[in-house]
Amino acid sequence: MFLEAAATPASSSTAFSSRAPWCCTGFSIRIPRCGATACLDVPIVGGDEQLPRLAAQGVTCFVVGLGGVRDNRPRQRLFELGCAHGLRPLTVLHPSAVCSSRATVDAGSQLLPGAIVNAGARLGVNVIVNTGAIVEHDCRVGDHVHIATGARLSGTVSIGDRAHIGAGAVVRHAIAIGDDAVVGAGAVVVTDVAAGQVVMGNPARIKTSSVPASLA
Secondary structure, eight states, X not given: OEEEEEEOOOOOOOSOXXXXXXXXXXXXXXXXXTTOOEETTEEEEEOGGGHHHHHHTTOOXXXXXXXXXXXOHHHHHHXXXXXXXXOEEOOEEOTTOEEOTTOEEOTTOEEOTTOEEOTTOXXXXXXXXXXXXXXXXXXEEOTTOEEOTTOEXXXXXXXXXXXXXXXXXXXXXXXXXXXXXXXXXXXXXXXXXXXXXXXXXXTTEEEESSOXXXXX
């Protein structure tokens, strides 16, 4: 699911697009279901093939409305598709989320209700910090990462591109988690996780050494 948004003039200088007066144009959905014409009272304007037409009609920005479970490459593809059509990724902050003025949040990232990003943290592009998740001070979070509901990253944690941190997981301070790694829901991570590894449990243990080819 790919959310299109048309911008109206904004005077705000904040990095968070959600604080500017945006007007939602509609959803672009790859495979519309059951002939639906709207989602949450927002019109479905067609599939991704409509993006050139929408851009020509004045749509300037987008938000990736697709989450990620284990594999975040589909979200990366949608992000790159929107950028390739000259659309600008919005960076959004729910009113109940908290983001330090000393944190850095890159384009297209989303901080959902109750999320916290503390001082010195840096989020890459197209990151989801889901409901109630915490990114502590001086963490480094790569591009296209999903930090799922209620997950906790302690201070100075490093997360590689496209990694998935499952709901309720806890990552100890100064841990490094590699690209495309998966931390299972509720896991407690006390040692580094290599790229592509899947870890689960308390303490977290390796379940597989790479993301299955079926998810490529």
